[in-house]
Amino acid sequence: MPASSLMTQPPVPSKPQSEPPQVELPARKRPITSVGAAGTGASGSQYPVIEAIKRGETPEPRRHESVMGVPAILEVKDFQLWYGQNKALHGISMPIADGKITSIIGPSGCGKSTLLRSVNRLNDLVDGVRTAGSISLRGEDVYARGVDVISLRKRLGMVFQKPNPFPMSIFENVVYALRISGERNKAVLEHACEKALRQSALWDEVKDRLRGSAMGLSGGQQQRLCIARAIVCEPQVLLLDEPCSALDPIATLRIEELILEIGQRYTVLIVTHNMQQAARVSDYTAFMYLGRLVEYGRTADIFQLPRLRETEDYVTGRFG
């Protein structure tokens, strides 16, 4: 890497600073731009961990003690994933706290969505995907031989970036997961539908037109419908893949409120590129970069007392 040859200063040890003083800003601007442009220059001095990652190394992530002791529902252990020849995830190890909201942040292409889609094995669909390591849901490795992927996915709910209602009625959308499991009892379906719609704060808006097409809803309503659809089977973990990236600010706000509410009942794992969103909704935050976990801890700590300068500068918007 040219970065090392151009290194002019020894690496500055990254000291967590709660609020960087104004005077330091000009000095930091240089590395920011160079990272953004080509990743060359003297930036190595500023971000040793990022530089190491760019050289292809996998530095030990900073996992805060506060997150390691909690009871975990999901346990990711040395998980690696390749798309053909490209390695997209490098030895990710992290517990996901039971009953809490955990967010994964990081710049585009850092593998956060890939990690999320590895949990319910949606990556299996992609050609040439290989994995190593393990992801355990309540102690069961989801990548073990003989795992029933269909029943695994039934225990996990997922919501995607763009609202993807099916072209059928609102009612049929919500109860889809039950229908494909063979549930026919009308009373059961109606009860489940109402419960899910109430939990996703959509009931009052749609209760009079449950038989109407879901395609007629607004974007925000569609996304709440997708959340209702994902929680109708009471999943053990709810996976949210940038659920607000296609929504306007007001709809985003409503979804965030909803996530906080749903977090009371379910374990939520949310991928977001919106740092404020992670700060607002989650209990724990993981920062990823180029397929590596960089820092992982309580959200308050990650945003206010990060141990790495990389994390601090990323969450304050100085780099990434």
Added chain:
Amino acid sequence: MTPSSVATPPAPEANASGWSRESGQAPPESSAGATLRRAKLGDALLGWACRLSAALIALMLISLIVVLVHSAWPAIRQFGPGFLVSSEWRANEIERPVRDAAGKLILRDGETVMETLPPAFGALPVIWGTAVSSAIALLIAVPISLSAAIFLVRVAPKLKIAGAASFLIEFLAAVPSLAFGVWALFVLAPIFQTYVGPFLYRIFEPIPGLRWMFYESVTVAGRTIERPIPLTGRDLFTGSLILAIMILPIVTSVSRDVLRAVPRTQIEGTLALGATWWQSCIAMLRYGRSGLMGAIMLGLARAAGETMAVTMVIGNNNQISPSPFAPAQTMASVLANEFGEASEGLHRAALLYVALILLTMSLIFNVIARRLVIGRLASVSH
């Protein structure tokens, strides 16, 4: 009015200056100006040539309809809309003995009384033949086509054979219909006659209520008798089978395009909820249902208009029989069979009347199909 004009004062100024500068350039005559004029003339010529070509195509369709209506006019005038529901088809006048209600010959002075029936034409048998053969063809072809389309979209890419498989299926569309006809006549029909027909007879004939499939009632010499339909392999069923094979490529390739346009998020959405592979395929079909309807309509249009192969195996009998194993006739096959011999004016006109109905039907199917397919693909693309 006033506020807006006040709010945007610079715009008219800029416009005016731009315009005046352009017009100011025009007066000095130069070679550049001449080139420009020549280019403008070329543009105009080419523009009109394009318009004319487009108009010519539209004109061709219109003239086709006009000529058809004109030549069919004697039949239209004589039979009117009743043509569509009449099942008589007599190209020549016939003489036959008159019978009474009991079927006895009426004798007068020791001789049978004869009556003369004038030529009569009705399109119901051929409409029936076309409708039933197309329906059976769709019944056979659509499940196969949709399965093949799912295979091409969801399985073939992983096996890296999508291109080859698509090519083979589309190549079927390029096979001349005569080739299909010959194959049907020399392969399909004998197979049906020796194996499939007797097999079906053994299975279905004993079932009560299915007798109509294998027996027909005929009136001979005033008496109605029931006799078995000879399973020759040249019947409505074989005709439908060859039609099914012929519409497979178009239905498959259009369905494939429709299914390919189903957003990935739809498929992933169903899978993430625990749908099996099969359930997610059903969801795909549901998402593309209107486009798939269009694909089926295109197949229907092709089946209804298909001529040569059907003519060779359908048996060419102008009758309405409930049995799929009886020979029949379609609109296209009656034209192919009889047009060459139709010397008499009314016969010819009647055939052209049939052609007009066929053209109208195909036009309607095509318009509906195009609306469904293009509408779906356009709405999905953004």
